[in-house]
Amino acid sequence: MITFRSFRNSDPPELAELWRSQRPSHGLLQPMSTSMLERCVYAKPYFDQKGLIVAERHGQVVGFVHAGFGPHADQQKLGRDCGVICLMMTQDTEDARDIRIEMLQHAERYLMEQGVRTIQAGCLENLSPFYLGIYGGCQMPGLLLAYPETIEVFREHGYQESAARVLRxxxxxxxxxxxxxxxxxxxxxxxxxxxxxxxxxxxxxxxxxxxxxxxxxxxxxxxxxxxxxxxxxxxxxxxxxxxxxxxxxxxxxxxxxxxxxxxxxxxxxxxxxxxxxxxxxxxxxxxxxxxxx
CATH class of the missing domain: 3.40.630.30 (Gcn5-related N-acetyltransferase (GNAT))
Structure with a gap:
């Protein structure tokens, strides 16, 4: 049985291990470490444990999804009009698709409870509260084409592609x-x-x-x-x-x-x-x- 909960302070080693288990991609830093995640994710002043939702099976982490927010128009605080589902990862299991769907629903619920009007799938350019330096490239690109199973879940739930980013x-x-x-x-x-x-x-x-x-x-x-x-x-x-x-x-x-x-x-x-x-x-x-x- 899969259960879902908010991030705990004891999670970083298992989240780093889950990251290391992902298929290789030029846009995914490997090998991942807890210190890298601390630097690019947990140490951000607006990191909210409730926004990082962990999927567990029998007490073992099998996936996570991370939702956050971009800046206010004045660039001096968080904005709440637009939320972003920054990242989604799962183990490569038979029920991974079902886990991704449920994690997406949990992330959307968290963002809507915060009052967002629109939700973006993937960190993109300035709307990138986390993961710059360990994901994507010189800028955050949205969703990586290397992981079509994640893109497909968003498509099936009404998300529309805006534009393709090209890394040179x-x-x-x-x-x-x-x-x-x-x-x-x-x-x-x-x-x-x-x-x-x-x-x-x-x-x-x-x-x-x-x-x-x-x-x-x-x-x-x-x-x-x-x-x-x-x-x-x-x-x-x-x-x-x-x-x-x-x-x-x-x-x-x-x-x-x-x-x-x-x-x-x-x-x-x-x-x-x-x-x-x-x-x-x-x-x-x-x-x-x-x-x-």
Whole structure:
């Protein structure tokens, strides 16, 4: 018989073991440890034990589902309008599908009791209260295609796909910025300044990225001396996998709309990649929709 309950402080070792039992995927950090889960999940200031629902059979953990919330519009507290079912995992058993269905129902009930109006399946971009750094890639991608059995449960219960996210990566060995007319003009107009991110932009930014090391490249207009864009990367650690890989993930690429200079985005991106390669970074990941990557 399967029973369902809220998270207990004694659960982390069994949840880590369940994670390690999952099929291999490029978007799932392995091997998982309790310390990794502590860092990316339990240590978050808004972690609610009631939102992490555990499925047990005869006292043994056979699955879990984790529901949470995104930020308020001011980015300074949690918002309750939209809930997110962050992650769902089960053992590979004959009744796994039935367990997933019941866990989904428990997670939805928890979120609706908190007053949410809409529910999102899978952490995506800014609506990602947990798991950044151990799931997905440089940004949270929603549901991984590597686990179609989970996607199917959401489809069967009325969830609709919004857009596919595409993860791209590039090894930086031998990277050189492109040279063309627009890049030559941009190089004369702009310069970039790298720095370690020591201060978060908001409470939510601190919650999402505070446990990660970040570097930021600011774009400055030589004519005014003012910043007009920035690119931010975070240290992805072992998530991309492979020995000897020093990986960074692009979390932000922005150039002010008022900066009407062709090639400004390309200059910022290429210059930041070159600086990263010179500092020993070997791989960079970016994520976007199929239309933007």
């Amino acid at each position: 990566q590039r090894f930086l060995d031998g990277f050189r910025p492109p040279v063309d007319r627009f890049q030559l003009l941009a190089r004369r107009r702009f310069e970039i300044s790298p720095s370690i991110v020591t201060k978060s932009d908001s409470w939510w930014d601190a919650c999402m990225y505070g446990h990660l090391d970040r570097v930021r490249f600011e774009l400055f207009d030589r004519n005014t001396g003012l910043p007009c864009g920035r690119a931010t990367y975070w240290d992805m650690g072992p998530l991309p996998g492979g020995p000897g890989i020093a990986a960074m993930g692009l979390s932000e690429l922005h150039v002010d709309a008022a900066t009407q200079v062709p090639g400004a985005h390309e200059f910022l991106l290429a210059s930041s990649l070159y600086h990263l390669s010179e500092s020993g970074v070997t791989l960079v990941q970016v994520m976007g929709t199929q239309e933007t990557t």
